[in-house]
Amino acid sequence: MYFAPNAKVAALQEKLQAFMDRHIYPNEKRYAAEVESGDRWQPPAVMEELKAKARDAGLWNLFLAHSKHGAGLTNLEYAPLCEIMGRSPIAPEAFNCSAPDTGNMETIDIYGTEEQKERWLKPLLEGRIRSCFAMTEPAVASSDATNIESTIVRDGEDYVINGRKWWITGAPDPRCGIAIVMGKSDPGNPDRYRQQSMVLVPMDTPGVKVVRPLTVFGYDDAPNGHAEVLFENVRVPRSNILLGEGRGFEIAQGRLGPGRIHHCMRSIGMAERALEDMCRRVKSRVAFGKPLSEQGVTLERIAEARIAIEQARLLVFKAAYMMDTVGNKVARAEIAMIKVAVPNMLGKVVDMSIQAHGAAGLSDDFGLAKLYAAARTLRFADGPDEVHRAQIGRLELKKYN
Numbered sequence: 001m002y003f004a005p006n007a008k009v010a011a012l013q014e015k016l017q018a019f020m021d022r023h024i025y026p027n028e029k030r031y032a033a034e035v036e037s038g039d040r041w042q043p044p045a046v047m048e049e050l051k052a053k054a055r056d057a058g059l060w061n062l063f064l065a066h067s068k069h070g071a072g073l074t075n076l077e078y079a080p081l082c083e084i085m086g087r088s089p090i091a092p093e094a095f096n097c098s099a100p101d102t103g104n105m106e107t108i109d110i111y112g113t114e115e116q117k118e119r120w121l122k123p124l125l126e127g128r129i130r131s132c133f134a135m136t137e138p139a140v141a142s143s144d145a146t147n148i149e150s151t152i153v154r155d156g157e158d159y160v161i162n163g164r165k166w167w168i169t170g171a172p173d174p175r176c177g178i179a180i181v182m183g184k185s186d187p188g189n190p191d192r193y194r195q196q197s198m199v200l201v202p203m204d205t206p207g208v209k210v211v212r213p214l215t216v217f218g219y220d221d222a223p224n225g226h227a228e229v230l231f232e233n234v235r236v237p238r239s240n241i242l243l244g245e246g247r248g249f250e251i252a253q254g255r256l257g258p259g260r261i262h263h264c265m266r267s268i269g270m271a272e273r274a275l276e277d278m279c280r281r282v283k284s285r286v287a288f289g290k291p292l293s294e295q296g297v298t299l300e301r302i303a304e305a306r307i308a309i310e311q312a313r314l315l316v317f318k319a320a321y322m323m324d325t326v327g328n329k330v331a332r333a334e335i336a337m338i339k340v341a342v343p344n345m346l347g348k349v350v351d352m353s354i355q356a357h358g359a360a361g362l363s364d365d366f367g368l369a370k371l372y373a374a375a376r377t378l379r380f381a382d383g384p385d386e387v388h389r390a391q392i393g394r395l396e397l398k399k400y401n
């Protein structure tokens with residue numbers, strides 16, 4: 001396998017890189033300043049400006065592989081483009097390719113009815129609203145989705161939803177229009193994987209309450225954030241169910257494939273930027289009579305980072321290639337492998353870059369502290385490392401049955 005970009009991807013790469021240089025990097029500070037001034041939970045004006053420019057440039061919704069609503073790219077074609085977007089914390093949203101919206105759009109695209117697509121997918125694709133995915137609950141170990149306790153009860157032509165969720169990314173954002181909520185519609189079903197359903201819940205439905213934003217190492221990630229959300233006697237029409245009752249687990253498996261690989265693709269870009277910052281810094285500082293870049297340990301760390309990034313990228317390409325050719329289900333071992341390998345690689349590379357920066361690396365001046373928090377987060381989001389490792393181990397052992 002050789003994963004050279006084809007002409008279409010190479011042209012998009014060039015266009016995307018130029019857009020990043022011209023519009024994204026120069027606006028990172030403005031974005032941060034706009035968040036800091038005034039109400040942190042109102043989207044900064046600069047983002048809408050960037051979105052309009054990205055759309056005009058044809059750099060919009062590049063993620064939706066194998067769909068008539070996407071840009072006609074495969075997962076493998078999207079991977080190097082998503083990597084470029086991952087280099088800046090503000091880029092994915094500017095191109096309408098950010099989490100959790102991409103995973104949610106894929107979910108509605110694959111499992112939604114035409115009516116649901118018209119009502120929710122369309123405004124998401126147009127970047128007019130945002131979305132969240134509500135599975136994790138404070139009361140139970142949510143890495144095992146069969147533990148989820150929220151209830152989805154049929155009542156006439158409606159479903160009534162009750163439950164408390166947390167770490168719901170995007171819920172505090174005032175633009176968040178729709179939540180995909182996972183709960184139990186048939187808790188007595190002897191098949192533990194048929195107890196759950198997913199329903200679409202508009203965020204302005206009475207009974208939906210964003211209780212509080214949570215922080216990761218002190219970062220609130222405003223204006224998108226991660227929130228604790230209460231669903232109290234929330235009533236939605238039965239037509240809001242996705243795929244059908246008892247199919248929630250099946251959707252969770254399907255949704256997490258694309259969502260996970262997008263996180264990994266972006267993480268490669270984050271790691272490249274951290275390494276780039278490290279190289280620039282060590283070339284510009286002198287200690288004990290010679291530039292930091294000439295210290296043996298620095299060369300060793302730069303080499304380690306380069307090797308780790310290249311390895312991770314190739315594994316992501318392989319997973320993307322398999323998703324395209326044999327489907328997400330057969331590719332599940334590779335998806336699990338990248339979900340462990342890439343965030344761990346990113347954490348190590350960012351840590352080395354922080355060390356090379358000295359104490360400055362811990363400040364907010366270089367973006368590395370926030371990047372470190374993001375890398376650590378990814379070892380939980382979409383399932384902790386241990387769950388993925390257990391799956392990889394089981395699949396490996398299966399070969400010997």
Ligand SMILES: Cc1cc2nc3c(=O)[nH]c(=O)nc-3n(C[C@H](O)[C@H](O)[C@H](O)COP(=O)(O)OP(=O)(O)OC[C@H]3O[C@@H](n4cnc5c(N)ncnc54)[C@H](O)[C@@H]3O)c2cc1C
Binds near residue numbers: 100136140141166
């Ligand atoms: C910043 C951030 C954003 C998030 N966004 C969302 C979101 O948008 N929507 C959403 O629903 N959730 C979201 N999550 C939640 C995330 O998916 C969960 O935290 C994750 O699935 C783990 O669930 P838990 O926290 O309940 O951990 P628990 O299930 O309580 O697990 C605790 C620990 O037990 C260990 N463990 C678990 N299973 C095994 C095993 N099989 N073998 C060995 N050890 C094991 C692991 O070390 C694990 O970390 C987010 C989390 C973070 C930090």
